[in-house]
Amino acid sequence: MSAAIPVQHGIWRWLGALGRRSLQAVQSVGDAAVLTLQALGHLLRKPWQGRHFVLQLHALGVGSLVIILITGAFTGMVLALQGYYTLAKFGSESLLGAGVALSIIRELGPVLGAFMVIGRAGSSITAEIGIMRVTEQLDALRMMAVNPRARIILPRIIATMLALPLLVAVFDVIGIGAGYVVGVELLGVNPGAYIAEMTAKITMHDINGGWVKAIVFGFMIGSICTWMGYRAEPSTEGVARATTRAVVVASVSVLIVDYILTSFFL
Amino acid sequence: MIRGEHLGKSFGDVVAVRPLDIHIPAHAVTAIMGGSGSGKTTLLRLLSGLEKPTCGHVWFGEEDITAMSEQRLFKLREQMGMVFQYSALLNSLNVYDNVAFPLHEHTSLAEPVIRRVVSMKLEQVGLRGFEALMPSELSGGMAKRVAFARAMVMDPAVVFFDEPTSGLDPISAGVITRLIHDTASKVQMTAVVVTHDVQAGLSIADHVILMWQGEIIARGTPEDIRNSTDARVQQFVQGRPDGPIPFSRSTTPYIDDLLQAEMRA
Numbered sequence: 173m174s175a176a177i178p179v180q181h182g183i184w185r186w187l188g189a190l191g192r193r194s195l196q197a198v199q200s201v202g203d204a205a206v207l208t209l210q211a212l213g214h215l216l217r218k219p220w221q222g223r224h225f226v227l228q229l230h231a232l233g234v235g236s237l238v239i240i241l242i243t244g245a246f247t248g249m250v251l252a253l254q255g256y257y258t259l260a261k262f263g264s265e266s267l268l269g270a271g272v273a274l275s276i277i278r279e280l281g282p283v284l285g286a287f288m289v290i291g292r293a294g295s296s297i298t299a300e301i302g303i304m305r306v307t308e309q310l311d312a313l314r315m316m317a318v319n320p321r322a323r324i325i326l327p328r329i330i331a332t333m334l335a336l337p338l339l340v341a342v343f344d345v346i347g348i349g350a351g352y353v354v355g356v357e358l359l360g361v362n363p364g365a366y367i368a369e370m371t372a373k374i375t376m377h378d379i380n381g382g383w384v385k386a387i388v389f390g391f392m393i394g395s396i397c398t399w400m401g402y403r404a405e406p407s408t409e410g411v412a413r414a415t416t417r418a419v420v421v422a423s424v425s426v427l428i429v430d431y432i433l434t435s436f437f438l
Numbered sequence: 439m440i441r442g443e444h445l446g447k448s449f450g451d452v453v454a455v456r457p458l459d460i461h462i463p464a465h466a467v468t469a470i471m472g473g474s475g476s477g478k479t480t481l482l483r484l485l486s487g488l489e490k491p492t493c494g495h496v497w498f499g500e501e502d503i504t505a506m507s508e509q510r511l512f513k514l515r516e517q518m519g520m521v522f523q524y525s526a527l528l529n530s531l532n533v534y535d536n537v538a539f540p541l542h543e544h545t546s547l548a549e550p551v552i553r554r555v556v557s558m559k560l561e562q563v564g565l566r567g568f569e570a571l572m573p574s575e576l577s578g579g580m581a582k583r584v585a586f587a588r589a590m591v592m593d594p595a596v597v598f599f600d601e602p603t604s605g606l607d608p609i610s611a612g613v614i615t616r617l618i619h620d621t622a623s624k625v626q627m628t629a630v631v632v633t634h635d636v637q638a639g640l641s642i643a644d645h646v647i648l649m650w651q652g653e654i655i656a657r658g659t660p661e662d663i664r665n666s667t668d669a670r671v672q673q674f675v676q677g678r679p680d681g682p683i684p685f686s687r688s689t690t691p692y693i694d695d696l697l698q699a700e701m702r703a
Binding site: 304 | 516
């Protein structure tokens with residue numbers, strides 16, 4: 173009997189901790205949603221944030237372009253190598269173009285593109301806003317009668333939401349092109365078959381699915397990364413922690429939502 | 439001008455400002471002084487509307503800023519300026535754009551006019567010609583002066599100063615102190631200065647409020663404060679470690695801790 177009590181205590185303590193963590197998580201999701209909605213509320217309200225949106229779009233898009241080009245190219249090349257190895261076992265090398273293009277357009281383009289944007293731009297959004305919080309720049313904006321949710325949060329969310337689909341489109345084109353080079357030029361797949369199978373097997377449904385994923389991921393990355401920076405503890409350690417957490421939470425969220433969206437678009 | 443009624447603020451279990459009444463008179467410099475952690479910066483943030491109080495109200499003229507909408511508060515803030523402890527200049531903008539920022543945001547003045555106003559304000563703080571520098575290229579004193587110029591650029595009715603002289607060399611601190619004093623007397627501005635610099639506070643203020651442990655322990659003119667018989671006020675004014683305000687925050691005597699550690703060993 174006396175041995176059972178500590179075990180029970182241990183379970184209760186564990187359940188209590190689990191409950192607290194769950195409540196904190198729900199509270200955080202709610203807080204992030206409220207901040208995002210408040211920011212979006214300024215979308216149609218003056219003053220327009222057009223100039224700041226364009227600046228953010230430029231910083232996000234152009235800043236992430238090189239890493240997207242490199243990732244896209246190598247993803248396409250590896251897919252072509254792996255795909256050729258598998259398809260050759262069934263004598264279906266001609267399907268290589270369709271395989272590479274479908275994998276990239278439906279899945280790898282949006283997901284890997286999102287990961288690259290999280291690493292390259294998402295983390296810097298969190299760090300930038302976190303530092304603005306630590307150095308009281310957000311308070312300074314408020315005191316100058318400028319709403320940080322409209323000026324800082326909103327342009328970053330919208331810019332991420334619009335930049336990611338464009339970057340994913342670049343990723344897709346480069347990936348398919350690199351797959352063609354490896355498949356056709358290096359491995360000797362018939363170029364006509366590569367292109368013909370690819371154009372025959374890809375439908376608008378596949379392309380739209382990729383677009384929708386990219387828009388949803390972009391919105392999520394913008395919301396999560398801005399919220400993490402906005403609510404970062406006002407210390408250098410707090411900003412570092414928030415940046416790491418933003419990358420982890422955004423990446424995991426992308427994978428979870430990717431599964432949900434894929435199940436809808438299949 | 440600004441009134442706080444039964445104004446209090448807690449962060450979880452920590453009470454930063456105990457419920458108090460405060461009045462900031464118009465066209466005068468009010469210094470809120472006190473040691474570190476006495477709640478003076480929190481009080482300043484409550485008065486400026488940057489922090490929501492746990493209890494009580496803040497009246498800006500006839501308007502209760504604790505109850506008003508965010509939009510109305512932003513409108514009201516066009517009449518306010520603030521110089522933050524670490525200047526809080528916008529990192530991505532140079533000196534000119536930082537000072538011109540409120541003008542770009544809230545006026546429809548043509549750029550040449552804005553350029554003139556900014557130039558005038560920078561001349562006032564002795565930094566004309568430094569427009570192109572970025573905040574990272576400025577010394578602490580220069581950044582404070584740019585922040586001062588930015589706070590004054592809209593000719594606000596009220597300016598809040600959070601530790602305007604902390605971390606500055608005596609010359610820079612003197613320049614900032616003189617700027618606050620001269621500007622306040624010339625343009626009849628209402629200024630609220632939070633500082634633990636006793637000499638600076640007493641030299642520029644028309645009214646002084648002294649805080650300790652989230653409470654107001656003395657208020658009056660600088661003369662009233664200097665001549666106060668309250669031992670806490672005298673200890674603070676004279677900067678003595680011994681007195682009713684404990685210097686050490688430790689809860690147990692050091693010698694007891696050492697002896698206990700010895701006995702355990």
